[in-house]
Amino acid sequence: MDRFSWTTGLLELGETLVVQQRGVRLSDGEEKVKFDSGVLLLSTHRLIWRDQKNHECCIAVPLSQIVFIEEQSSGIGKSAKIVVHLHPASSNKEPGPFQSSKYSYIKLSFKEHGQIEFYRRLSEEMTQRRWESMPTGQAMQVNKDTQAGRIRAVGIVGIERKLEEKRKETDKNISEAFEDLSKLMEKAKEMVELSKSIANKIKEKQGDITEDETIRFKSYLLSMGIANPVTRETYGSGTQYHMQLAKQLAGILQTPLEERGGIMSLTEVYCLVNRARGLELLSPEDLVNACKMLESLKLPIRLRIFDSGVMVIELQSHNEEEMVASALETVSEKGSLTADEFAKLVGMSVLLAKERLLLAEKMGHLCRDDSVEGLRFYPNLFLTQS
């Protein structure tokens, strides 16, 4: 790894990109180094690696340093690799991440595949040796002071200067953003303090506060994203917004529920509703808060929470206990069923299928056989055949 030099990662004049691949790890011979996850680029002149998380971290080695390459196919727990054998580093090499290395080769691990194509292209470049016939801007700078050379060198310096300016501008923008953010947070903090003080007043008054005031207070908390200091819940503290949302949901979910046998998990509802909205999505807490109000608003759908903690929305007309009777029939016909099998037969999600079978068990209609092969349900013959 001591053959690598730090670089901006920009291609030079005369240098072209051949292929690139994400998800590549570099190793110094057999040893892991901190270059774990990066984009590997092959150009006509160099092998460049840029860190995926920190784009500033970018290193390169000239293709002329490569002696030969070999492939290592993937195995269990191992990605496919290319082993690159290198000439020793030249004395005038630009500084890089390592001063020395005990290995004369490096390994490229392709964690996201792409090894085959990369190897093919790299082999091609090694054969064609295009870097010999296409001198880049840098090479020109070192060479004789021809007119063309000087002009090209200026061009590169100009580009680099522009980039430096842009970098400084970006840094400035970011610090300005952080400064503004800090100031904003100071103001937000004041809001939090104020809400705490109001909440204390409410606690002291215990019933002297009007319903209207409570509603207003809750909506202020909602806007700021402050947990309700009185009830200590961030959800379950429904507001006008949630009431409206509950009514909307009753309308939106009627047909989807009917299409799915009258019952859907809350997670399914979350995905369905948000995909339909596209913008101004609901937060998970919004959804839960709204659903908790369904019953009290006497809407045609309701929230149900199973013993396992799984939350579902049902049509009011849906009766899970009745569905259990038909589930029992299905299981009896087949002798026994797992949740997966039942789900496939009936056309339900595995999650809800399991809940139905568990409910049937709770009601005494089914028995379980719990083994390493899975959880299987049988009709409860202890009950029916005494």
Add this chain to the structure above:
Amino acid sequence: QAKYKERGTVLAEDQLAQMSKQLDMFKTNLEEFASKHKQEIRKNPEFRVQFQDMCATIGVDPLASGKGFWSEMLGVGDFYYELGVQIVEVCLALKHRNGGLITLEELHQQVLKGRGKFAQDVSQDDLLRAIKKLKVLGNGFGIIPVGGTYLIQSVPAELNMDHTVVLQLAEKKGFVTVSEIKSSLKWETERAKQVLEHLLKEGMAWLDEQAPEEPQYWLPALFTELYSQEITPEEAKEAIP
């Protein structure tokens, strides 16, 4: 007595009025901030982390509601709520392969793939925050720390401390044996076996009885080979209700 009560009412009313005014001012400040820096939130994962940490410090949850100012004006909400949907879809599609356990790395790669080349970049920190919000839907989503990274659970299966500790032990090689558990954790055979059988039952572990010395329990969630294996069309169908 009544007079005191009245005074109490007036005080609260005053403060509510004050809060309403301050709220309006804050909204204006936030709008100004958004007009200058909204892009930063969308494009810069590090900035998002700073933002979230600051909010947490002062006791504000910018993701609590889509109706909150933060969400409406900065667009943070939509970013994370949509991410939540994508996370649920990936986990559903891959559940039959890994029993509902997946490494944060693999989840990250699959989500990135699903978002496509031109979508905003999403960091692992972003995923964790989105998952923490998803939990409230009662779907069993959980975050299990293992060896410097995390396993994400997406099914309502009970995983207690014993199970977690064995998962952490298995993380190093992708598999674990009864002997390893006994020597590392100083458990009796019975306890080790119970934990492993539970993981087998849940589909989170696979049994290799052909292993040379003793049976090996492999965690498909940790198979590096399965990283970035495409989600098949059949699996994708599973993901969409």
